Amino acid sequence: MTGQDYSKRVLIVGAGIAGMQAALDIANSGYEVVLVERLPSVGGHMHQLSETFPTLDCAQCILTPRTVDVGRHEKIRLHVYSEIEAIGGEIGNFQVRIRRKPAYVNWELCTACGACTEKCPTPIPVEFDRRLEMARLMRSGQVRHEGTGKAIYTLSPQAVPKKPVIDPSYCTWFQKGRCRLCEKVCPVGAIDYEQQPAWFDERVGAIILATGFELYPLSKLGEYGAGQVPDVIDALAMERLLSASGPTAGVVRRPSDGRVPREVVWIQCAGSRDPELAMPYCSKICCMYSAKQAMLYKHKVHDGQAYIFYIDIRSAGKRYEEFIQRAMEEDRVLYLRGKVSKVFRENGKVVVWGVDTLTGLPVEVAADLVVISPAMVPSEGTRRLAEMLDLTVDEFGWWTEAEGNLAPLETKRPGIFLAGAGSGPKDIPEAVSQGSGAAGKVLSLFSRWERAGHLSSHDVGRE
Amino acid sequence: MKVSYFPGCTLNTTGKGFDNAVRASMAAVGLELVELPEWNCCGATFPLIVDNMLELAAPAHVLVAARNAGNGPLLTTACTTCYNVLRRTNHFIRHHPDERERIEAFIEAGYSGEVEVKDILHLLRDQVGFDAVRDRVQKPLTDLKVACYYGCMVLRPPAEVAYDDPDHPHTLDDLMAALGATPVDFPHKNECCGAYLAVKDAGITRQMVYPILKSAQAAGAEAVVTNCPLCQFNLDKQQAEMQKLHAGYQPVPVFYFSQLMGLALGLDSGEYGWERHYISPGAVLGRWGE
Numbered sequence: 001m002t003g004q005d006y007s008k009r010v011l012i013v014g015a016g017i018a019g020m021q022a023a024l025d026i027a028n029s030g031y032e033v034v035l036v037e038r039l040p041s042v043g044g045h046m047h048q049l050s051e052t053f054p055t056l057d058c059a060q061c062i063l064t065p066r067t068v069d070v071g072r073h074e075k076i077r078l079h080v081y082s083e084i085e086a087i088g089g090e091i092g093n094f095q096v097r098i099r100r101k102p103a104y105v106n107w108e109l110c111t112a113c114g115a116c117t118e119k120c121p122t123p124i125p126v127e128f129d130r131r132l133e134m135a136r137l138m139r140s141g142q143v144r145h146e147g148t149g150k151a152i153y154t155l156s157p158q159a160v161p162k163k164p165v166i167d168p169s170y171c172t173w174f175q176k177g178r179c180r181l182c183e184k185v186c187p188v189g190a191i192d193y194e195q196q197p198a199w200f201d202e203r204v205g206a207i208i209l210a211t212g213f214e215l216y217p218l219s220k221l222g223e224y225g226a227g228q229v230p231d232v233i234d235a236l237a238m239e240r241l242l243s244a245s246g247p248t249a250g251v252v253r254r255p256s257d258g259r260v261p262r263e264v265v266w267i268q269c270a271g272s273r274d275p276e277l278a279m280p281y282c283s284k285i286c287c288m289y290s291a292k293q294a295m296l297y298k299h300k301v302h303d304g305q306a307y308i309f310y311i312d313i314r315s316a317g318k319r320y321e322e323f324i325q326r327a328m329e330e331d332r333v334l335y336l337r338g339k340v341s342k343v344f345r346e347n348g349k350v351v352v353w354g355v356d357t358l359t360g361l362p363v364e365v366a367a368d369l370v371v372i373s374p375a376m377v378p379s380e381g382t383r384r385l386a387e388m389l390d391l392t393v394d395e396f397g398w399w400t401e402a403e404g405n406l407a408p409l410e411t412k413r414p415g416i417f418l419a420g421a422g423s424g425p426k427d428i429p430e431a432v433s434q435g436s437g438a439a440g441k442v443l444s445l446f447s448r449w450e451r452a453g454h455l456s457s458h459d460v461g462r463e
Numbered sequence: 464m465k466v467s468y469f470p471g472c473t474l475n476t477t478g479k480g481f482d483n484a485v486r487a488s489m490a491a492v493g494l495e496l497v498e499l500p501e502w503n504c505c506g507a508t509f510p511l512i513v514d515n516m517l518e519l520a521a522p523a524h525v526l527v528a529a530r531n532a533g534n535g536p537l538l539t540t541a542c543t544t545c546y547n548v549l550r551r552t553n554h555f556i557r558h559h560p561d562e563r564e565r566i567e568a569f570i571e572a573g574y575s576g577e578v579e580v581k582d583i584l585h586l587l588r589d590q591v592g593f594d595a596v597r598d599r600v601q602k603p604l605t606d607l608k609v610a611c612y613y614g615c616m617v618l619r620p621p622a623e624v625a626y627d628d629p630d631h632p633h634t635l636d637d638l639m640a641a642l643g644a645t646p647v648d649f650p651h652k653n654e655c656c657g658a659y660l661a662v663k664d665a666g667i668t669r670q671m672v673y674p675i676l677k678s679a680q681a682a683g684a685e686a687v688v689t690n691c692p693l694c695q696f697n698l699d700k701q702q703a704e705m706q707k708l709h710a711g712y713q714p715v716p717v718f719y720f721s722q723l724m725g726l727a728l729g730l731d732s733g734e735y736g737w738e739r740h741y742i743s744p745g746a747v748l749g750r751w752g753e
Contacts, residue, residue: 222630344650346678351650 006092007205008446009034013084013385016044017063017428018420019210020070021435022442027075029443034202035070036098037080038381039128041159043067044212048128050242050250052428053292054323060245064158071160079200081165083381087207087388091415092449096202102195104166105152109190112154112162116182116191122151124170129247130237132255149247152182156245166193205449206415206442207389209399210435211382211422216271216278216374224270224343224372230256231350232343232370235266235289242296252300254369257348261304261368264297265352266290267340268310271375279375279396284425286373287314291327293371298331306333307365309340309354317427336363343370376425389416399423409438417441464590467534468496469525471505471545473692478542480736481692484721485541485583491728492591492599496539499528505545506552519562520569522552526580527572541583541721543616543691547624550580554623582617584634584690584720585626593641601729602751603643609723610679610687611635611646613653614694629653635720639688642727649682651675656697665701672701673709680715686747687717695719699741716744726751 008031012019015037023033035042046052047067049059070076079098086097105116125131126149151171152164172179173193183191215234218227225232231254233241244250254261268286271278287310294306313335315321327333338355345351349366356363378397386393391411392400399422402410409417419438420431474482489496506521526549529538540546556563557576567573581589587596611632618629627634632653636646654675657668676698679687689695695717702714722735732753737744 222628226628226631228631342650346650346681 006449007094007203008032008449009202009204010206010208010442011036011087011094011096011202011204012208012210014038014044014210014212014379014420014422015042015070015078015080016210016212016420016431017046017066018212018431018435018438019044019208020066021432022208022210022419022439023076024066024069024073025436025439026442027073031075031443031446033073033076034096034098034204035076035078036082036084037078038083039155040081040103040163040165041067041155041161042070042078042080043155043160045236046428047156047158048130048236048243049239050244050246050296051292053288054317054319056292056295058244060156060158060243064160067158067160077202078161080161082200084385084388085199090413091445092205094204094207094415096204098200098202100198100200101165102197103163104168104171104191104193104195105164106190106192106195107161107163109188110163110186111188111190112164113187115185115187116152117150117154117164119181119185120150120152121179121181122170122172123149124151124153124167126153128155129240130234132233132237132240132247158245166191206417206445208417208419208438208442209385209389209411209422210419210438211379211385211399213376213421213425214379216377218372218374220278221270221372221374223341224267224370225345225350229343229345229350229370230254231261231345231368232372235286235293235371235373238293238371239289242293242300250300252297252369259368260301262301263305263365263367264294264307264369264371265340265350265365265367266294266306266308266371266373267343267352267354268308268373269339270372272373273311274375279377281375281396281425282314283373283376284314285376285427288317288320288323288427290371290373291315291324291333294333295327295331298333306331307336307352307367308333309336309338309352311339312337317429338363376421378422382422389413391416409434409441415445464493465495465497465534466586467529467532467538468498469502469505469529469538469540469542469545469549470498471540471542473542473544477696477739478692478719478736480734480739481541481695481719481721483734483736484719484725484732487730488721488724488728489583489587491725491730492587492596494586494591497532497534499525499532499538501528505540505542505548507544507548516565516569519552519555519566522549523556523566523574524570524572525549526553526556526576526578527570527574529578530574536577536579537586538578538580539583539586540580541690543582543614544693546580546582547616550582550624551620553578553580582626582690584617584638587638588626588634593637596638596724597641600642600727602727604639604723604727604751605643607644607747607750608647608683608685609639609644609718610649610682610684611639611652611720612656612675612679612687612689612691612694612698614656614689614691615653616691616693618653635688635690638720639723642724644688644723644727647679647682647684649678649684651678656691656694658693658697661697661700665704668697669701669704669708672697673705676702676705676715680713684715686715686744688720688723689717690720692719702742714742716740716742716747718744718747726753
């Protein structure tokens, strides 16, 4: 095989901020990108965030230009609502089989008018909103939903592509054999209850794995209510409550009764730094985002009290420590150094039992809302993908880098690169840097293939 | 079904009523508890200092007696502390071959963890089943609201001893529901009762017990039910003092689960040790004509 035969196309798995950065860098250099995303639209977790630390930029505002670019770029072939089914081959010549899940909507016909999502009578707990049980609030008109939170939905009003999908596990037609309201209101006849999965085969020369992370589930944190207390939520749910495009339109309301919480407790290291019960590692971003969330909460609820229980504050990053100081001094967030032993419901409150190790005293807070910072864990499916690619993950499931210090973007297989939080907890700037870094790695491959016309030792082995 | 039974010192003395009720009610549902012919102290606290051979040798000696008793591989006990010690020692022996050899030399018997130690509630749940218990109920505990209290000994450390969710246990609740009672939900089912602090400083024990009982009563409980002799003692005894310290505090009786089980099964409860209760269970018992 000569250089001309090597595919100078790249597969990127995951369209979060790292995957999108890599995709845009490569596409803007003139090479074709195949971008695969499991969800119906791109943007990843950053799309769920309210604002970013340490600048308090509106996450959606700085993200949407990227998502729109990704959605419209002539060099990016976007496969959303899709998963990798099989990958074979090697550097220069990978064969990829992609499976698109049935959306039950013909996206070729759909004009994204929103009639279906507006008229759909079935509210559902949405994963994008961390399944916040806001249905009751929704009925009372306290919760806004612009095409989200229904059995036919888009992830957000800013979704790219903004095409709806039907969740058959909730849809009344799939469950009870009646309704079909979305079909009736669709002006272009795009609803297709018979839609089947579709398969696509792509040939690429390189792969970037930008599979990202998830949060350790609250159900595994028994001491914090095991996910059974409605007003104990995880940090991503809090992002949704703080976000102007979230289920409460940016008004912080607690899930149980929709009241604006006056006392909010953040609990750090829930499942992180906990070798006995969960993960031994530090999830790295929680100290910063909890300071940000507490700050944003105080900006919205001026007379509210924010408490943060922490082990120690890890604010290593440019302007990060100053940001923490600002939360403490300007926004009067009360930092309590100690672990929380127990969270339970009593008299409509969520009672937090913790300790302040600086005074050596036990602390009890009768809170309205508790926000947990669960450990970051690898995305579901990372292991399966690793097996498919004959790559390794560590004992927690994070991608193993070829070499931690000097080859953090490479895997042990030539032509397959890593970007973002799939190889371990990272914040946004790091994930973006890795996206660009992995793109650079791919571009240097393609460039060499064009100049030399063949693989070099540089490509297939590391010096 | 025959099972080796280890009463332990508490159930042989101050907890005799608990013991009587356990033996009678288990027999009534087909579990024949055969007391070990020769038994000694369980060791009472699990060896935190693993070098202390005596604290491992005592429970190991009991485990050997159970193996040699010829009643199958199971050993059960109703004392939660004995359960914790015996179970953890067994676990320790299974996982530490070097230490095992030292223990074997000390007790002059070979033992590699063949016995399976199960708490009596665990055995009742898995060998008999609460549905079978429900079928034998003669006097259902209808309308009795109970707060089920587990303490820590059957829950922690989870990997070694727990047969229930350590944070949200429900075995006792399920049993009480089978007997016709109404278990109430309250958040302190697994809180520390103060344990042996009662010996050193009863005031601290009171401080620990008060929120547990308050919370149980706020949830509507008319009685507390427990499976732990030490918890029973602390919850029961401290209430007399609490009445003096907390104005308007209304005490609640604290039962062993086996007492209520015997009652519901229609057994003769004359030997259940009612006279040893600090807070009289009379008002509750009166509802079933006892």
